[in-house]
Amino acid sequence: MNYxxxxxxxxxxxxxxxxxxxxxxxxxxxxxVTLSLCAWVMALALGSLMGVLRTVPNKWLSGFxxxxxxxxRNIPLLVQLFIWYFVLPELLPFGLGxxxxxxxxxxxxxxxxxxxxxxxxxxxxxxEQVRSGINSLPRGQKNAGLALGFTLPQTYRHVLLPMAFxxxxxxxxxxxxxxxxxxxxxxxxxxLELAAQGRQLVDYTAQPYESFIAVxxxxxxxxxxxxxxMRVIEEKTRVPGYIGGK
Amino acid sequence: xNYDFDWSSIPGALPFLWDGMKISLEIxxxxxxxxxxxxxxxxxxxxxxxxxxxxxxxxxxxLFRAVxxxxxxxxxxxxxxxxxxxxxxxxxxxxxxxxxxxxGFALFESAYYSEIIRAGIQSVPKGQVAAASALGMSYAQAMxxxxxxxxxxxxxxxxxxxxxxxxxxxxxxxMSALADFFGAAYKVGDRDGRLVEMLLxxxxxxxxxxxxxxxxxxxxxxRMATL
Numbered sequence: 255m256n257y258x259x260x261x262x263x264x265x266x267x268x269x270x271x272x273x274x275x276x277x278x279x280x281x282x283x284x285x286x287v288t289l290s291l292c293a294w295v296m297a298l299a300l301g302s303l304m305g306v307l308r309t310v311p312n313k314w315l316s317g318f319x320x321x322x323x324x325x326x327r328n329i330p331l332l333v334q335l336f337i338w339y340f341v342l343p344e345l346l347p348f349g350l351g352x353x354x355x356x357x358x359x360x361x362x363x364x365x366x367x368x369x370x371x372x373x374x375x376x377x378x379x380x381x382e383q384v385r386s387g388i389n390s391l392p393r394g395q396k397n398a399g400l401a402l403g404f405t406l407p408q409t410y411r412h413v414l415l416p417m418a419f420x421x422x423x424x425x426x427x428x429x430x431x432x433x434x435x436x437x438x439x440x441x442x443x444x445x446l447e448l449a450a451q452g453r454q455l456v457d458y459t460a461q462p463y464e465s466f467i468a469v470x471x472x473x474x475x476x477x478x479x480x481x482x483x484m485r486v487i488e489e490k491t492r493v494p495g496y497i498g499g500k
Numbered sequence: 501x502n503y504d505f506d507w508s509s510i511p512g513a514l515p516f517l518w519d520g521m522k523i524s525l526e527i528x529x530x531x532x533x534x535x536x537x538x539x540x541x542x543x544x545x546x547x548x549x550x551x552x553x554x555x556x557x558x559x560x561x562x563l564f565r566a567v568x569x570x571x572x573x574x575x576x577x578x579x580x581x582x583x584x585x586x587x588x589x590x591x592x593x594x595x596x597x598x599x600x601x602x603x604g605f606a607l608f609e610s611a612y613y614s615e616i617i618r619a620g621i622q623s624v625p626k627g628q629v630a631a632a633s634a635l636g637m638s639y640a641q642a643m644x645x646x647x648x649x650x651x652x653x654x655x656x657x658x659x660x661x662x663x664x665x666x667x668x669x670x671x672x673x674x675m676s677a678l679a680d681f682f683g684a685a686y687k688v689g690d691r692d693g694r695l696v697e698m699l700l701x702x703x704x705x706x707x708x709x710x711x712x713x714x715x716x717x718x719x720x721x722x723r724m725a726t727l
Contacts (some may be wrong), residue, residue, distance in 0.1 A: 328710035330668035333682060333703045344503045346715045438568035442675065449570050462578050470567055470575070477566040 263459045264468070282451030283472055289368055289447060290434045296373030297433065298406040302419075306410060308385040317383065326378035331439050334375055339443045360444075368411050368440035370419055383425045387418035420491045426486040434476050447473055479489025509692040510701055512685075520684030527602055527680070528667045534606035535660065539613030544643065546618055557614070564611035569669055576604030576655075577676050601673045604681075609666055616658045620651035657721045664710050664717075682704070 264276040307319035343351040343363075354363065391414060399409030441450035446468070446490075452469035456462045547555035565570065580600035584590055624647045632642035653660075671682040679687060682702055689698030 324711055324714075325707065328664075328668075328704055328707045329703050330671040330682070330712065332674060333673045333699065333706055335705055336699050341699050361721050396668075435568035438570035439672070441570065447570065449574070452571070453574065466571070466575055466578065470571055473568060473571060474566045497574070 257463065259464065260461055261464055263455075263461050263464060268457065273320065278451050279431060279448075279468060279472070282446060282448040282469075283476075285446060286364075286434065286437050286448040287332070287373070287476070288452070289365065289440065289445070290437045293372035293376060293437070294370045294433050296428060297376035297380050300373065300377035302384050304381035304387065305384025306415070306453065308381060309388045310406070323378045323381055326375055331375055331436055335368065335371045335382075335439060335443060338371040339364070342367075344469065361446075364443050364445040365441070367443065368437070368445050372433060372436060373438070375436065379429050379432075380426065381437060383420065383422045383429065386412055386425075387404060387422035390421060390443065392415055420493050421496065423484075423488050423491045427481070427488065430484060431477060431480055435473070436472075504695065505697060506694060507697050507701075509688060509694045510697065513688040513698075516679075516682060516688065517684050520679050520681040521635060522688075523571055523598065523671045523678065524609065524667065524680040527598075527605055527670045527673065530602045531605035531609045531670075532663050535609035535613040536617075537608040539608070540617050540648070542610060542614035542620040542682065543621055544592060544707075545612065550592070561611045561614055564608055565615075569608060569672060570675070572608045572674055573601065573604050573675060576600045576607075580604070580627075597676045597678045598650050599671075601676065604671065609662070612662060612725055616653065616655055616662060620655035620658075623654055653724075657717050657724070660676075660717045660720070661725065664713050668706065668710060 264279070265274055267274050268278060269286065281484070292386055304319045304322055310316055343354045346354065354366075358366070360378065395413055395417070396409055399413040400406070404412065411414045437447060438449040440447055441453065444450070446454070452465050455465040542560060545553040548554055562693045571678070576591045577597065577600050580603055584596055584599065585594075591594070628646055628650075629642050632646045633639070637645065670680055673680050674683045674686065677683065685698045685702035686695070689695035690700075
């Protein structure tokens with residue numbers, strides 16, 4: 255192995271000259287973070303809704319929610335991404351698909367497909383966490399809510415969910431970390447996020463080790479920042495008296 | 501909807517797709533087997549009183565869990581061929597992508613398996629280790645004869661679930677243009693201009709396989725809970 259290390263590549267300008275290779279790397283980081291945060295918001299909203307539906311007494315609604323979870327959990331993320339990106343625009347009715355393909359610029363198309371894909375994929379996992387949070391509450395709480403004259407939606411809104419959401423914060427931390435890692439899969443449809451920028455750097459500079467080390471460190475950095483952030487949120491939302499509640 | 505479906509390219513492509521499926525299953529099998537063995541060793545290191553071993557295992561597991569699988573695979577597609585060639589004097593044209601993928605998956609999944617196995621070992625009451633050593637067993641004997649058999653029994657559902665996840669993840673070898681099941685389906689679809697049908701077909705096959713196995717895991721869990 256006689257590899258020529260050259261860390262100065264990061265400060266050298268890219269062929270088009272408008273930025274340095276470090277600039278590429280940072281724009282990739284920015285895309286990864288934006289994509290993951292947008293998808294996370296979507297996953298939280300959809301996942302909470304589905305998680306509630308999985309626990310309601312209505313057989314049709316809970317059946318629908320569990321089918322939803324099974325579909326998104328049993329198809330590989332890469333296949334789901336390709337279906338969102340290559341298949342769905344072909345099948346959308348009323349010319350929506352054509353509008354998507356012709357009027358949006360390619361970067362927006364990639365970003366939207368990636369966000370929707372990650373959002374749905376993660377929402378199935380969030381759903382399972384929310385469901386187990388709701389199910390872990392003593393059954394008496396729901397009955398007490400109903401006995402006080404709350405309707406079922408009111409019981410969920412005022413009694414069950416405020417408690418369940420605080421209980422699921424720790425397990426949601428790992429899903430939040432996963433969404434950043436899973437976003438790397440989106441490099442396969444050409445979205446220039448962090449991993450894709452890393453590969454692009456290898457093609458342009460022929461310095462694979464520097465580039466991959468930088469990308470790996472940036473992912474580790476994301477991980478550390480998210481864990482720190484979630485630790486603060488976990489402290490704030492911890493329920494006294496519960497396991498881990500101290 | 502104005503898309504004309506044409507599924508006719510699937511029957512002719514089945515032998516090619518089956519070859520791809522064999523590659524996917526092969527990578528999964530190797531990674532599961534290696535992951536459980538190396539994962540058990542890592543878990544025992546992490547729980548051992550020898551500090552450097554515990555630090556090494558913790559560092560290994562945390563590093564692999566902090567980095568996306570895509571990035572790990574890119575590393576292994578970069579490094580493994582160079583290492584293999586310099587050690588074994590391989591012809592530069594030998595195809596080592598499958599080996600690289602297997603090594604990458606095996607080392608990556610070990611980190612996840614080790615966390616499952618560590619939880620399994622910790623689920624065995626401490627009194628059992630104490631009882632074993634009171635009976636005169638060494639630490640290794642206590643592990644082998646008392647702790648691990650019970651730990652593994654508790655872990656079977658989780659280990660299988662992880663295997664399903666791993667099987668789904670093998671589709672990422674698509675990045676190296678290796679024709680695993682998904683890669684094969686993509687190639688056929690691309691060749692025939694029938695990407696829509698082939699992607700839907702691939703999704704359906706993955707769904708049927710993974711859903712069936714996860715139902716089996718669920719049954720197993722129920723049976724174990726009643727024992």
